Amino acid sequence: MTSKWASTMSTTIPTLDSAGFGLPDVDTLARLANEFFAALPGGAAGQVPAPERFAQVPQPAVPGADALTPDAPGPLPAVPDAIGLEGRRAVDAPSQLDAHQPASPPSLGGAPGEAELRSLLAPVLSPGFGALTPQSAARPAYYFLETAQYGNPGIRVPGQVFSPAAVPELAGARPPFDVNLIRRDFPILGERVNGRPLVWLDNAATTQKPQAVIDRLAHFYRHENSNIHRAAHELAARATDAYEEAREKVRGFLNARSANEIVFVRGATEAINLVAQSWGRANVGEGDEIVLTQLEHHANIVPWQQLAAEKGAKLRVAPVDDTGQILLDEYARLLGPKTKLVAFTQVSNALGTITPARRMVELAHAAGATVLVDGAQSVSHMAVDVQALDADFFVFSGHKVFAPTGIGVVYGKEALLNATPPWQGGGNMIRDVTFEHTEYHDAPGRFEAGTGNIADAVGLGAAIDYVTALGMDNIARYEHELLAYATRLIRDVPGLHLVGTAADKASVLSFTLDGYKTEDVGALLNKEGIAVRAGHHCAQPILRRFGLEATVRPSLAFYNTCADVDALVAALYRLAGSRNPLRS
Template identity: 65%
Template sequence: MNTNDPSFLKLNPETFIQNSPSPFPDERSLEKLAREMFGALQSFGGGNLPTSGLPTNGLSSPTSSQETLPYLEDLKLTDTGFSYSNFQSFPNINIPQSGGGNLTSARRDFPILTETVNGKPLVWLDNAATTQKPISVIERLSHFYLHENSNIHRAAHTLAARSTDAYEKARSLVQGFIGAGSAEEIVFVRGTTEGINLLANIISDKHIQSGDEILITHLEHHANIVPWQMVCAKKGAKLKVAPVDDSGQIILSEYERLLNSKTKIVSITQVSNALGTVVPVEEMTRSAHKVGALVIVDGAQSVSHMPVNVQEIDCDFFVFSGHKLFAPTGIGVVYGKKSILDTLPPWQGGGNMIKDVQFDHTTFQEAPFRFEAGTGNIADAVGLGAAIEYLNRFGMKQISAFEHDLLEYGTKELLKIPGLRLIGTAKDKAGVLSFVVDGFKTEEIGKRLAEEGIAVRAGHHCAQPILRRFGLESTVRPSLAFYNSCEDIDALIRVLYQLGSRNKLGI
């Protein structure tokens, strides 16, 4: 696997920022600044990078020194700085429309990855907490606020039409991305946590009685535990937990044993955020449906790592967050089968979710609008659509295969560290390399890595039950995305070896 980073990743963006007029006083100063930037790129890359006459579809994947960077002519002065003159082509940077883009050059699409931290190049290995955003998403948000900002659905003016079109396009993009049967099955929420809380409230009112059972697994994030505990306390139901083996995989025989006629809801993660375990959700869904249970799949940690098709899984509901999918924070999705959504009551009341309001009664909209009370996060839904368009041009199958190789490389190298123990060794994993090291507190390791510009999560990852299953209160958790490389892992490994050497010397 070739994971050589583009040479310009070593640039210090502070040099660019310190010399940037804001806004640029004229096009000449903008051109001068851009030429200086490209000159810096050239000095790092060693190639003959042109400063004019370049293609209008943005950055191309550099496989030789003759390939090019964007036209200066595409950069146009605006009241707020500069933008690309052909915005519709801007999201295509680095990757062709037909998919199969070069993942080894994807990193250049993420501006924050050129940051320096403590004088060192940023190595972002905290993707399970949140992913970074490609420039196409950042620019899409800017474009929305510059040209489309309006409330949606109800106004007749032009900006309302633009905003509504962009919002509903995002809904359709989500539908295609997760394989839903209809855009009407896609509900926008703030994120996975709000999505599960929404479902816990609207399903429990109709489907949960005293003595009923709700089944989850030992792998769950707190967001897929606490709402169900609250439902059980309110309704007099019982929460059951399917155990895992020593590798961190679900013990399917025990899961099957826990299913019975009292099981009304099964809510399971597809990928563990703490261990990276990939859960066999299709098989578990089939088993749950045999006893008549509704199935919710928490896809917060799966959608960025692998292809997802909710119709193939046959789950009744699927939830995920945009910020873990290279999209903005504050936006997420609940997928629900339309035939079920139409039978459920709304969670919140207010504008947008009604057909008609009178003082003695209200008539609600059909799904999905009955679950989207008030003004939603319009811009960030549009940003989520842009992130999906970006990912679609690579294809999730290619991303999954790339990350699998990276995960295998990281596993192999980490296991060479004396005293290091991987937590979560299931055969099928995605994106997560949790570990502890003898003689070191996890926060100590996290702090030392941060000093070298390496971002990882050190803590309980909002998944205390599964860590305690392994006798731990916290782990160090590097987590991967497709813009990572073997070099990122090598940087992590070097610091861990240095820690081991210091420990031997008693420092």
């Protein structure tokens, strides 16, 4: 019986791809679920309602779903968002069903319990997706059957749940990405600003923190707070374990070879300064050249300027084209026997350009140069593999990847780190000290003088756990679709000029608006609860490449929705004095 149903499911579902996501439609799921229940002892055919049964389900209020009309403030329909095939808004009906529960779960006439169901459905359920999960602790016997398909309504199965995303045989299928569930993990997204729901579009400056990170910090201070290493007591052991576990999580996140290649610092700015003042001072000399690009954040310019001035070295700068992408031929021509270091960003904070990082590293290594890649804007948007990238140094900030502020990372190849002199001196980084001589630890200890930011390193580990569970590929896919949606809408606003239009971009939408100073646009959007960055974004050289001193910069994260984009676009139409054709 069960094997027949499992066989039917595994052979039928891969042929279904009604929405282009490799997932079945709701009618098929209902039929398959009914077949399963009909085969149970006592029979329960017909227990799965038809999709139309839920057309009138009351919709719960969704934080952040309000948006502006072109004429006056007003609410959009209070429905969750999903990305449809055409990049337009669609109703994600499964989330609407959360508030619609029968008074008590109907009897399934002898339906098995969770453990038995897991055993029965083992051929088609992947344990990694946790397909059978109680709706809540208060209703542990109540489960859902839902599609993971964007825009498709789910189907409520009284009593149990089966997730089609957990069927490993699905051709091209992927785990569900429910942005509305994800938003519930970020308490600050429920804030109201100037009487309106917060629309957080300043993610390139800093990202918001999930409850899991907030809880992990609280747990550390309640149960583990101590200095690390070299203590005999229990709390020191707990703190040391938590700190070093976080280092291992960063290692896995970046796919570094060893945890010894992971150095904790305050952020990407301190990370670049560490490399400049330690490796740079030891290796860059008079007449050497340091190659940067026009895309760089000031943090990846100023430390190298300081080093070049101190050592008599020269900075050379690779240009970009009119879309904001690196001109690779020009970049290659800058490389030569005098090139000692190349430092460039993987994703531009001002334009969103994704640079051809792997090829740039290859070209630099071919010239004999050491390479530092600034990953501050890349780690929250895409999977990073430092072994595949082959950069000698890679840096990022925790607060850009949903972790606390004040924590960051230097990745460096282990042999290179161990050959590099320390930057700061003090406790924790020494093997032995006399007044005549000091012997330093190997990496990473040699670069972590004094008491570090222990709690926030642990918080970084929790943030990495969170995004890893979502899947960086899933995040990248969702954000790409959201960016495409936003780009299509925003570029049609009269008088708006997008700055940075490279074919390969992450979630940044820099623009100017005719008739307005950028700071005025930012202030007016803030009145509507919409948070964007307005200014030079600590990237003046690249803006001046386009003849600008400042832009307005909305930037997206995986917890943003089409409703957030709609609110922004509607407000911009109002500022432009035009009627939004999508709201006409």
